[in-house]
Amino acid sequence: MNDYEAIIIGGSYSGLAAGMALGRASQKTLIIDGGEPCNRQTPHSHNFITQDGETPAAISAKAKKQVLAYPTITFVNDKALKAYKQADRFEIVTESGEQYSAKKLLIASGVKDVMPDIDGFAQCWGISIIHCPYCHGYEVRNQKTALLANGPIAEHFLPMLLQWTKELTLFTNGKSIVSDEIAAKFKKHNVDIIETEIESVQHTNGQLESFTLKDGNVLNFSVMYAKIPAVQHTFIAEDLGCNINEQGLIEVDEMKKTNVPGVFASGDCTTQGRAVAVAVETGMKAAVSINIELCNEAF
Structure with a gap:
């Protein structure tokens, strides 16, 4: 058994930010990462100061190099599959069969997007079918734009998109709720x-060109925002007894503590505010919280 002070499950932006802070505190820390970030198809990352326009992979690679300097x-x-609480430590079993233990556990494993049953959708996800105007809206501003959403989500999201484009169409993909x-307000803004x-998406290398509807109509669009569900990459938090909210996210307090003593969570698995800068901030805060507990316990 390989023993550590802290184990971080997930080595993307949030996990690496936590790793850097713990490394600078000289805490013996293990980061376990399965190499499946949710933004792996996204060509560029934005709204992360000093890294605006860089590729997600390049940001991660640079961060990893800096973190591993400690x-x-x-x-x-590797992929963390199971976690057990044994006395005052957590034991982790990975896909390769390795076992590790630590006093503190940080879950920063992100989420996995659940693609709708629309042919071609997944190939465009993160490229021309996007989730966040703050991350990608500037690059597609003033273009003919679709929004795939319904009900309260559409009511909240669509008015915000008018900041980036006035050519908007809402696709509810079924009966509108x-x-x-709000529908009357949409009409005032020329939103159909x-x-x-939607039956299928036509694209070239992920660049959206048109939609084919189930009635046979073909509509041309170059960009779509989509609010789709996501699930946890790992159910370790749930297995350990961490509270999960109605959105399927791990519940944490301001210092990223879960309801289970010694277990922390940060990044996309805890918030709908999915952005690189947010993930980094939450990872840093979780690491500070972990370090404070470790120091107090050793005092």
Whole structure:
């Protein structure tokens, strides 16, 4: 059994930010990462100061190199499958069969997007079918834009998109449940609501060109925002008894503590605010919280 002060499950932005802070505190820390970040298809990352426009992979690679410069940090390419609480330590079993233990556990494993049953959608995800205007909106501003959403999510999200484009169409992919009041406001802004389901997406190397609806109509669009569900990459938090909210996210307090003593969580697995800068901030905060507990316990 390989023993550490802290284990971080997930070695993307949040996990690496936590690793850097723990490394600078000289805490013996292991980062376990399965190499499947949710933004692996995204060509560029934005709204992360000093790294605006860089590729997600390049940011991660640079961060990993800097984190591993601290001698107390170890990084393994593996997938954490199970976690057990044994006395005052957590034991982790990985896909390769390795076992590790630590006093503190940080879950920063992100989420996995659940693609709709639309042919071609997954190939465009993160490229021309995007989730966040703050991350990608500037690059596609003033273009003919679709939004795939319905109900309260559409009511919240669409008015914000008018900041980036005035050519908007809402696809509810079935019967609209947008309220009559909000639908009237959409109409005032020349936003059409199309209830016909989308059958397929036409694209070239992930660049959206058109949609084919189930009634046979073909509509040309170059960009779509989509609010799709996501699930946890790992159910370790749930297995350990951590509270999961209605959105399927791990519940944490301001210092990224879960309800289970010794277990922390940060990044996309805890918030709907999915952005690189947010992930980094939460990882740093979790590491500070972990270090404070370790120091107090050793005092």
